[in-house]
Amino acid sequence: MSLKVDSWGIEPQIKKSELAKLFAEFLPGNAIVSEEEELRPYECDGLSAYRQLPMLVVIPDTIEQVQKIVKICSKYRVPVVSRGAGTSLSGGSLPLTNGIVLSLAKFNQVLEIDTNNRCAKVQAGVRNLAISQAASEYGLYYAPDPSSQIACSIGGNVAENAGGVHCLKYGLTVHNILALTIVTMDGEILEVGGKALETPGLDLLAIFTGSEGMLGIVIDVTVKLLVVPEKTKVLMASFNDVALAGEAVSQVIAQGIIPAGLELMDKAAIKAAEDFVHAGYPLEVEAILLCEVDGSSVDVEAQINKASDILKQSGAVDIQLAKDEQQRQLFWAGRKGAFPAVGRLSPDYYCMDGTIPRYKLGDILKRIQDLSDQYQLQVVNVFHAGDGNLHPLILYDANNEGELAQTEEMGGKILTACVELGGTITGEHGVGVEKLDQMCVQYSDAERDQFLALKIAFDPNNLLNPGKGIPQLHRCAELGALHVHHGQLPHPELERF
Amino acid sequence: MTDLNKQFIEQITQAKEQNTSLHICGGNSKSFLVDIDKAQEVDELSTEGHSGIINYLPSELTITVRSGTPLIEVQQALADKGQMLPFEPPMYDEKSTIGGVIASGLSGARRPFSGSVRDFVLGTEVINGKAELLRFGGEVMKNVAGYDVSRLMVGAQGRLGLISSVSLKVLPVSEKEQSIAIEMASEQFFDTVQQWMQQSYPLSAAVYYGEKAYFRFSASESFIEQIIKNISSKFSGLLSPVDNQFWSQINNQTHDFFKDASNRNLLKVLLPMYLKEVFSKEFAPKEAMQIIDWGGACRWLYTVQSIESIRQHAEIFEGTAQVFRDNGQYSSSCVREHPRANAIAQLEMRIQQQFDPQKIFNRHYAN
Incomplete structure (x- = not known):
């Protein structure tokens, strides 16, 4: 498998053994990983198709150690890839062969829960779900809930601006954090934001969120906590046509209901999930919508009835209201278990993450189906329908020669279709190494250049996760050369190699 | 168009x-x-x-x-x-x-x-x-x-x-929006906001001014009816209806309180929502006037204290103070916005440089 990381021509000015020796001056032996078999667990993240070993892995447990590590790396031009739980689906924490991995695993403490201001200060390595667990005794929780929430860390959530099934109502990570402590590549500490709702100046909190570890290293995060809603109800609506289910989503929202979650699964996803968790999903229908409403008892009753009426009018052939909490959990277990369920159908699958305006759902489904027919690769569709965020899963077998390459090509075309329909190449998984080529489709040269320029303001020597997130201009030029329009070669000024 | x-x-x-x-x-x-x-x-x-x-x-x-x-x-x-x-x-x-x-x-x-x-x-x-x-x-x-x-x-x-x-x-827009005022002390305002947020009351605005707390609720008609009933029994005799226009007077600074801004300096102090009397005593002694906005997280303040001392106290609570409307008293001696830490200020300058290398835009802005 050829790697897609852009090379920035960074040559470390130090040998691995000498670097390890410098780290050993302030890190205990077990915080420096250098042997190949010990480095192996770090060779990839959740996008396991790409693997490579870093020079070293360091596992500090104090902010001072992090500062010292990056200062040494700055001095000797060693790239740094920070890593939380390694659950990124876009290769965001894929190691670089000429760099180190800086693991935040030991930053695992919940530092403070401020019940009066409903926020918690937690270290970057704390798991997403652990925050809600720690806050639960106060009747509070942390809203963003990516499906990897059992494992993924809050630092990684910030790096990717993680979402989840409840972001339609409660927003993404960027909407749910108040402050960050950051270590910059020159070892400086930045305190960004605070417990007050706003701070003056540029919105650095927003720019760090979703920056994929390319601007700074997140050390701790102050997250907002929400009051656990008094009541939560979920209903499952069945449709004989996926596009009709998509239209129903728009109808619900157009009529003033903002569900806490609004998820769509197609027939193949329903079957896979049902076989896996026995959630009680109907197997004969083409699509189901899970619509969750939360809030006060009075409001929830009124809204769930209204939603039910709208869904019926929009063509739902059956509507089931979860009769109790146990059934509600079961309905969600099917949805949240959809990915592993699909994993049982096929030796490998490739999870896409495009976003489109909701009303284009029918169009994108048609485009995906056409591509599936063309490439002879089956697609299972799971959507955060309320947000217009698609997760088509392309099923393939990596053991069949060329099938992964075909899958990637098809996936790329799905993302291009998302952009053409007014959407984006990634809703919540990030660009990482995976979608660098599609960045050339979504953004113009000047826009990508502005991104690269912005990075220089934070990391002038390009040592933080270099090669990820934003493609270099020549990469897009080379890609563009494959698609010459009207005989005009894009970027004639650039060298081609 | x-x-x-x-x-x-x-x-x-x-x-x-x-x-x-x-x-x-x-x-x-x-x-x-x-x-x-x-x-x-x-x-x-x-x-x-x-x-x-x-x-x-x-x-x-x-x-x-x-x-x-x-x-x-x-x-x-x-x-x-x-x-x-x-x-x-x-x-x-x-x-x-x-x-x-x-x-x-x-x-x-x-x-x-x-x-x-x-x-x-x-x-x-x-x-x-x-x-x-x-x-x-x-x-x-x-x-x-x-x-x-x-x-x-x-x-x-x-x-x-x-x-x-x-x-x-x-x-x-919510099915219904209804606003009320309740006579109470400022300490009680903070506690009430906390309590109601914990109980998921559908608050959409909460302000304290002139010994009264003003609240707006946005939700379904039936839920608001239930809430108002609960509140009325608890604050019997202290409750009065408020026109929803009150909120645009606060937001647009057309409320009587803001008239003083023509001859005094109006400060905007941002703080964590729940600080209660700590901040009130430090910054709003008798001669000061304030509107507590954003359920406690934003204070509109006229005070005789120096902006430096207000900033020092605000920083203790991770807060900031801005001279929002200035009548010449501050501008010669201090910056209008709360000063940032040096590292942050430097970073902001570098970001600006990457967007506007020649500093074409708003070069004449002080600070």
């Missing part, structure tokens, strides 16, 4: 070539927020006429608007479809434009309960100091491709470029 991007690009290109500076302005309703270095010569870059709603899809909860569009027009278009800008931006003047709303980043009384301007920005189209027209984000709810430059534009006061258009997420 005119698009003036071409004209803007020409003007910025010319400024670049001649190394002059441009003063970006919309409706000029918030020009009091910045101090101007009068020694700097600037040409005006006005967004007036660059107006119109480009795309409004009520079922998508999104609207895309040219920056020179008057805020009042945007609000009217949304109201016609039963929707709103959830951050309740202030309108100090009817000429206020949506571009100014984004560039200033100011939110109103609903902010602590619904979110701020930047929380609802989905995408922006900007022209940077190199005269390049750039689009970031889009009209979709989720987009993590590239850095979140759209949100970086919020509150940047035009220092990173000219906002040409913006895409915003909007929300439906």
Whole structure:
């Protein structure tokens, strides 16, 4: 498998053994990983198709150690890839062969829960779900809930601006954090934001969120906590046509209901999930919508009835209201278990993450189906329908020669279709190494250049996760050369190699 | 419905070539927020006429608007479809434009309960100091491709470029909104807000002023009825109805309290929501006057204390103090905005440099 990381021509000015020796001056032996078999667990993240070993892995447990590590790396031009739980689906924490991995695993403490201001200060390595667990005794929780929430860390959530099934109502990570402590590549500490709702100046909190570890290293995060809603109800609506289910989503929202979650699964996803968790999903229908409403008892009753009426009018052939909490959990277990369920159908699958305006759902489904027919690769569709965020899963077998390459090509075309329909190449998984080529489709040269320029303001020597997130201009030029329009070669000024 | 991007690009290109500076302005309703270095010569870059709603899809909860569009027009278009800008931006003047709303980043009384301007920005189209027209984000709810430059534009006061258009997420207006006032002490106000938020009361504004707490609820009619019934029995005899207009008086600073701003300095102090009397005693002794907004998280304050001492105290609680309306008393001796840590200030300058290397935009802004 050829790697897609852009090379920035960074040559470390130090040998691995000498670097390890410098780290050993302030890190205990077990915080420096250098042997190949010990480095192996770090060779990839959740996008396991790409693997490579870093020079070293360091596992500090104090902010001072992090500062010292990056200062040494700055001095000797060693790239740094920070890593939380390694659950990124876009290769965001894929190691670089000429760099180190800086693991935040030991930053695992919940530092403070401020019940009066409903926020918690937690270290970057704390798991997403652990925050809600720690806050639960106060009747509070942390809203963003990516499906990897059992494992993924809050630092990684910030790096990717993680979402989840409840972001339609409660927003993404960027909407749910108040402050960050950051270590910059020159070892400086930045305190960004605070417990007050706003701070003056540029919105650095927003720019760090979703920056994929390319601007700074997140050390701790102050997250907002929400009051656990008094009541939560979920209903499952069945449709004989996926596009009709998509239209129903728009109808619900157009009529003033903002569900806490609004998820769509197609027939193949329903079957896979049902076989896996026995959630009680109907197997004969083409699509189901899970619509969750939360809030006060009075409001929830009124809204769930209204939603039910709208869904019926929009063509739902059956509507089931979860009769109790146990059934509600079961309905969600099917949805949240959809990915592993699909994993049982096929030796490998490739999870896409495009976003489109909701009303284009029918169009994108048609485009995906056409591509599936063309490439002879089956697609299972799971959507955060309320947000217009698609997760088509392309099923393939990596053991069949060329099938992964075909899958990637098809996936790329799905993302291009998302952009053409007014959407984006990634809703919540990030660009990482995976979608660098599609960045050339979504953004113009000047826009990508502005991104690269912005990075220089934070990391002038390009040592933080270099090669990820934003493609270099020549990469897009080379890609563009494959698609010459009207005989005009894009970027004639650039060298081609 | 005119698009003036071409004209803007020409003007910025010319400024670049001649190394002059441009003063970006919309409706000029918030020009009091910045101090101007009068020694700097600037040409005006006005967004007036660059107006119109480009795309409004009520079922998508999104609207895309040219920056020179008057805020009042945007609000009217949304109201016609039963929707709103959830951050309740202030309108100090009817000429206020949506571009100014984004560039200033100011939110109103609903902010602590619904979110701020930047929380609802989905995408922006900007022209940077190199005269390049750039689009970031889009009209979709989720987009993590590239850095979140759209949100970086919020509150940047035009220092990173000219906002040409913006895409915003909007929300439906609640079935009902009802406001009440309750006579209570300020300490009790903080406790009441806490208690009601813990109980998930549908608060959409909470203000304390003149020994009264003012609350607005936004929810279904039946839920509000139930809430008001609960509150009435608890605060029997202390409750009075309030016209919903009260909130625009607070947001737009037309309330009587703000009349004093013509001869005193009005401070905006941002703090964690729940600080109770600690801050009140330090900063609002008898001679001071304040409106406690945002459920406690924002204080509008007239005080005789020095801005430095207010800032020192605010910092203890991770807060900041800004001279919001200045009558010449402060500007010569101190900065209007709360000073940032050196590392942050340096970083902001480097970011600005990457968007506007020649410092074409708003070069004449002091600080």
